[in-house]
Amino acid sequence: MEAIITATELADALTGPNPPVLLDVRWQLTSPGAPPFDGRAAYAEGHLPGAVFVDLDGELASAPGENGRHPLPDLAVFGAAMRRAGVSAGRPVVVYDGGLGWSAARAWWLLRWTGHPDVRVLDGGLPSWEGVLSTDVATPVQGDFEPAPDPAGLLDADGAAALARSGVLLDARAGERYRGEVEPIDRVGGHIPGAVSAPTVENVGPDGRFLPAAELQGRFKGLGAVQGAAVGVYCGSGVSAAHEVLALAVAGIPAALYVGSWSEWTADPSRPVAVGPDPQ
Template identity: 50%
Template sequence: MNLTRPLISAPELRALLAAGQPVVLLDCGFDLTDAAAGERAYAAGHLPGAVYAHLDRDLSGDKSAGPAQGGRHPLPTREAFAATAGRWGVRPGVPVVAYDAQGGPYAARAWWLLRWLGHADVAVLDGGPAAWQADGGTLSTEAASSPEAQPPYPATAQAGMPTISAAELLQQAGRVRLFDARAPERYRGEVEPLDAQAGHIPGARNRFFKDNLGADGRFKPAETLRAEWAALIGRPGSEWGVVQQCGSGVTACHNLLAMAHAGLGESTLYPGSWSEWSADPARPVARGS
């Protein structure tokens, strides 16, 4: 079975597993203010057979250069992430389902990275562990056995998962629709708990990633998101490109996934996001709404 949509429901996942389909399950739970919280939650209970994907170690690259070079969570090289994917047991033709208990931002980062690597057969579990349990699924406290060793994933450049650099974004100022996925108070510059300066990139509009979710913690229906995003983006077929950013290129992937779920195609990720942008005092900063 190929995962042709970016989201999979708990009943669909249970049916897939019941059919004996090999599936790589990734538990991506994380807390930006407590880097060990996700592993503790994984140990306390996770989907049976899931392996843990750590945002800092597995879903990010080398941070030694600091936020000015790629932000707080720089993208890994394709070669490094191909090796990580192989370690998880990912190979062409094997579906991957990622999840977290935080509404999907960290799972969306794994979804985006695997698509960027060239693995299209990947989806995010809509509603995460809560939806799994509500459908009768159980959680396990047993660490997943090591998956069958795989060589590095045969990575290919994914033209459909484009990125943009800070320099390119400066050049494109006024010619793209830029969306900031951070909480509104961070976007407005009222607080900044993580990065060098408070505020946002001039021209960016705020689309808090949690606005993609309904009251039940699952993504809103595709038609609802299509209408919401279309109202933000403008008329179909316009010349505007769409760029997604956040604090460090993580929750922005939630907006990318929401647009894909809505049938609006792939937008562009600014991986360094505000953490990279704000690390350079020469770059312009805006505050307020």
Template identity: 50%
Template structure:
């Protein structure tokens, strides 16, 4: 199963989609993923103002399993747990979801990527809350339970640490350059990057207004870094959140052979047997 909706849409497309779905009598789920590593964003920011009818989804508890060194800080949840979270958010089989946040699209991108990986029709809203020019609501939306069922995470969308290490794919690191180079490491056990990985910070997918670049602009960016149609690309970051941003951007640019390493650097750096490289891209 593959999603029919483009991975990234803007506000005019969202409005058109809402009108279309309403005319068809089909639901459109708006999902709000406010999140920050330091806890400064969450349900309280959602309640301060969100898109009409949007439902809050918690990244730490609903889009990730408990952290552990062997799987990283944000492992993918068990399929049955993720399905339960989607039902709690009111998501129904065959429906369409648009996901947004109030930052750079990374938290929202995590959920949009998860949904698309499982074949659900979903997109991230370019520019997020900052691009929305309509009214906001402050109620805690509690939808009727959805009916989605559990789906296994597909191997064609996910890479293991061993597959990253194999060297068959182009490995892309979505973190900030200083973390990639090993100059700083505020969270994970060791500083540096996967040997051979190239650095494509997810922030480079956005323009000065915080909106995604066009598919053509994204394609040029990735091709300049060595991404090719005839070679698989594996993306990682600190814990599998911002890497999803790169994965969606790659899909938007027309690259189909893309997998995400969910454990990312938090898993890799916790294993003393895994080698670490420092410095700029060779």
């Protein structure tokens, strides 16, 4: 199953016999102390016709705490939100955001991890859409999706540490955060010992769309992530890392997500921290 869809392909799918459910997951990371980004207000100003707004902080994550800034959502809350949005197991889903792709990828990952068979991300997000936008609030028919998680797709802190030693653990954050030169959000800078720096922003072109699959395969091969290898990804709070898992999927490489990521890892001062450009 393809992981992404172009705007042209989406326009065609929406006129087909089984049009996809559309989820608008606009969200932005803001600096500490700054007002949070209001995705619901952005949705109200204009969205894909029929799309339903999904709140990342309230429906795709639990409250921040010792398990990180965006821990896994309560599955009952997540499932209810998806059903309210019209998500059913027998109907495809397309998720999009404002163009960065991170929050859409978080929704994509959660739906795939919990068993939905057909979910894709709009490549390039809302800016790639050339059709009309709507200001109407969608009222979809209640869906029937029931989350059924796959344990194989999820890493905890111990699993991430083990994978950094035995497989390939990619750090999707900016290189300066990986190296420990700056840390604007979490308790301390640096990376999980053994993790490889792989900023997710390098998986897309200037237009925000993913690089071709062959280019992504080449990039990940250079980082040690190839088909058949055990691969995992983390970031600051499990959002941009989902975007890297999506890029890996485009390249045909399955990967697990450490949802707690660096914000959970550094919440425990006893966990080791590496700094500098080298994994160790």
